[in-house]
Amino acid sequence: MATKTFKLNTGANIPALGLGTWQGESTQVKDAVVAALKSGYRLIDTAYCYGNEEHVGAGLKEAFDQGIVKREDVFVVTKLWATYTSRAEEGLEKSLRNLGLEYVDLFLVHWPLLMNPEGNDDRFPKLPNGERDILRDYSHVQIWKNMEKLVGSGRTKAIGVSNYSKRYLEELLPHAKIVPAVNQIENHPQLPQQEIVDFCKEKGIHIMAYSPFGSTGSPVTSAEPVIKIAEKHGVKPTTVLLSYHLYRGSTVLPKSTNPERIEANAKLIELDAEDQKLLNDYSEGLVKEGKVQRYVYPPFGVDFGFPDKS
Template identity: 70%
Template structure:
């Protein structure tokens, strides 16, 4: 497994490869987290919205009981959209579920506000079945609360998730603290280069989720991925994970099975020819209007992503 790290704008080190917990089924998460942390993973990514932070906490506790030190594990959580006007309350709920005094990074999950007084804690809906969204919400308001919780010590760093270039350009002029991270869906079929370039310019670290595309790994059969995997004598998953390290980004790999958790620890150094082939593939999809975004909840909000405008 790579032990590579990147340095955040806070000065803290963040692992290049992390363990994701989104869509992990109840009853599987605790064991998967324990196994991952006990076998080399040093970043665990979670969120209140995932509904499994209590199990993530159980897995962390079990790994710590085996001698893994808390300070050696980089734990990420996110404030959910129903808590974007009460950030500290959202963080406190996550900390309680995780059984931790602090997280290493706390993110704004999505830049919108769902009704905090709605008919569901996570996904309030209107009578017609649509998401119950507060339309006049201004996302920088949440960032001011994020800056306030940073001062409490309950999180070591703050950042954003699913922020487009447009939304970052709205946030940065009023931010007292520059986000440490922007966590986005990222892979050769959705390079989001305009976001990556702006984040590099501003010192914001990219953390990539859904590196394989989505459930089932739809990018495993993409021609350039298959060709580069054959060249290096590795599986396509290895190439898709290595792509992000070559771009200077942290990548999240998710699985609940021991063999896949182990396999996802394998990365290779891609050479200039590999990178060109992957970039050419991305450029071709961009020109043809065939970029693929696999994660886009039905919020009915314009987030400023070119492929969804």
């Protein structure tokens, strides 16, 4: 799994497995990056919003200096935060300085909105009443046009989106000169988002799955079919949930700062037809009952077009 790749619409290969760094404690992220690269990972995912790009960059530098990997062998992803979506070039340059890199392999729109770039905080500006300070008349289509200007600069090899619903993609694509290479979304058996996955496949947009265990506390690991499949194969539920994305053709981003867990997450299995049916039936049942579970949804107060949140 650690060495498997998928082909993007740019022609580049993207690894099937990557290290997620969201909520990673800054002091531990550097060592986690080094541990992941030693364990065979070749994709590292971060974002300006996470506040740890500098530590990710320090981990990358240590791995390069030790000869563990070369820069060209690592697929580095970061994201344009919402306070910078009207000034994409500035946002990218800021991330590159933090990371200590000349370029990233993929730069994503983190969320399709603009928060006040002149607000009272660089990352999370708020109004006096405590709500997020959002400029609601700024179009996410314009955000993508800002991203398209970065292509050809040599500072990012590809551009994509994150947290885009089918509805938002349908609004975007008629105006896009460049089709997003990737859509990074929360994805697991309790939130299959099949309408987005199928639409992206049709349009040649690769899915990257974050929070594959259901975010904090890994709640999806306790789902009955996940436990049943894990017992059948003699593996951990986390192994089943990561392997789920292998047959779906998606890149998956488990996050951990524990070296042993990082290494274990790279040792996945091939789910058989029976396993796949069990997980698919479980997901379809939740959809029909209106019981899908989304674990990551910041309080923006914006309808992004997801059926479970609209």
